[in-house]
Amino acid sequence: MNRVLACLFGSTLLVFLFLATAVQPVPAQQEQPTHIFHRLIPAGDTCATCHKAIYAQWKASPHAANGVECTVCHGETTAPDFAGKPGLSTCESCHSDQVAQLKTDSFMKGKTCVSCHQAHVFVEHKKADSAGQ
């Protein structure tokens, strides 16, 4: 009798676990960063040498004003865990409230931080007039 119950309980749990993982949406901005191999940076070059447009956007952003450098989000380019696309966990270290809201609020379903905040500009709203800059 007990074995039957245990077996029933076990299989219900398995079905539940399966459903729980199967219905998880796949976020565009991953929970964890995606890693790439960045080529070695020639001596004397900085991020701005090659990533001019991104550098300009970042320079004008609240992150530059608060000392949140490229490597704070992406890591060192030479490090094995250099993040090509920083994940939610990166934002979470400083904006835990917003990440918590993104994960729980039904209005946020399927969205990521960069759905609403253009990466590197990161002002409160994506501005329509900044699209061509």
Ligand code: HEC
């Ligand atoms: C000499 C030119 C050069 C310099 C300097 C440089 N990069 Fe890059 N970076 C590239 C190129 C080219 C790519 C495209 C992918 C590749 O070839 O690795 C790239 C890609 C990237 C990517 C995105 C990868 C992806 O997943 O799409 C990031 C993030 C990045 N660089 C950050 C940095 C940071 C941060 C610095 C400064 C520490 C920097 N880069 C300095 C040339 C450069």
Ligand code: HEC
């Ligand atoms: C506040 C965190 C943050 C900082 C600071 C930051 N990035 Fe990024 N970066 C991101 C995120 C998030 C993405 C992925 C955007 C996406 O998924 O569309 C990204 C993507 C990139 C990419 C690849 C995609 C693209 O837009 O071409 C490059 C290259 C890059 N960053 C370079 C830089 C450089 C250079 C700096 C400094 C001038 C910098 N980043 C500073 C968060 C950051």
Ligand code: HEC
């Ligand atoms: C090392 C800490 C740090 C990290 C990591 C970080 N931020 Fe920020 N962020 C700040 C600071 C500091 C400010 C400016 C003060 C403020 O508005 O909270 C800011 C400002 C912002 C703003 C603008 C708020 C405004 O008032 O205009 C947005 C949007 C934002 N961050 C999004 C992100 C996203 C998305 C990520 C992940 C890709 C991220 N941040 C990663 C520290 C960080």
Ligand code: HEC
């Ligand atoms: C559905 C669009 C949307 C998404 C997704 C979104 N935001 Fe925002 N965010 C906004 C708007 C609109 C504001 C400004 C209004 C406000 O203050 O509530 C804002 C404000 C902010 C601010 C300024 C402080 C504040 O609370 O007013 C920060 C920091 C921020 N967002 C970070 C993030 C991070 C990190 C993520 C990802 C976890 C994220 N946001 C996802 C729309 C969004």
